[in-house]
Amino acid sequence: MDNGTVTIGNKVWNVQIASSPADIQQGFSGVTGTPFQTGILFNLGLPYTGLTINMHLMLFPLDIAFIDSNGRVVDIALGVQPLHDYVSNSTYSSFMEVNAGELADLRIGDNVTTSNSRSLTAGINFNIIIQAMLVIMIMKMMMGAVK
16 A cells, blocks of 8 residues: 555544555454554545445444545544444545544545545546456356356
């Protein structure tokens, strides 16, 4: 993962930037904690609505800021507990996970800036991955029918 900083208002977090499918899936899974003012910025590459943030392998509670492609906070989840999933109904292209309690002062509409210009814009495209998987599945089914 790349490293960078995220600034929202007068707060700054040192973050790892997860933009590959493996890094996005891993996140903080299995990690026992993270230092204050650090986190992970998950860059999805495209706007999404309704994705489930899976907390099943988490070991500590998190705050999550959902960020749109214009660099604005569109949703905030405070104190999300391990073993509990979270779904944001807002449209966002990235989200940042930090220790629970660190985002209490944030507000919807706050501006987000990063030290890494790719961190809010260039990520993975889940639509392309899903389409490729469907093509492979169809090809395997067709090959199985030919035998």
